[in-house]
Amino acid sequence: MVMQRVSLLTIGAFDLPKLRSFYKGIGWEETEFSSDNYAAFKTAGVILSIFPIEELAKDAGIEISHTADQFRGVSFAINVDSVEQVDSTIEDIRKVGGKILREPSDAFWGGRTAYFADPENNLWEVAWNPTAVFDERGAMVSF
Structure with missing residues (x-):
């Protein structure tokens, strides 16, 4: 049986310094494992x-x-955590040069959603889900 756990997600970077700068620019904190050839950012879940x-x-x-x-x-x-944070997060992404693919809008499933791409076109959704449940670290445990 395979353990049902996602602990690390790795993006293959064509230009690591550029991607690192983008994620630092949106305010994400690097771990002590980062180096000139590798970047690792702390998130609530992975x-x-x-x-x-x-x-x-x-x-x-x-x-x-x-x-x-x-x-x-x-x-x-x-x-x-809130419907308003979808819009404010997209504005923060826009300020550091993220490419907004879908402006914030109400979703058919009752939440709010938007999409952006980082400098290497890795896609990110920013979403508020009214039924999402987060643990004490901020990791989503249910929706």
């Missing part, structure tokens, strides 16, 4: 790491099959 894409592909035993401007088929989500 560690988000950024690693050179060539090294990530080599470690996984695969070849890179896309560029930074192509959709990778994955999105990440930042679930916020």
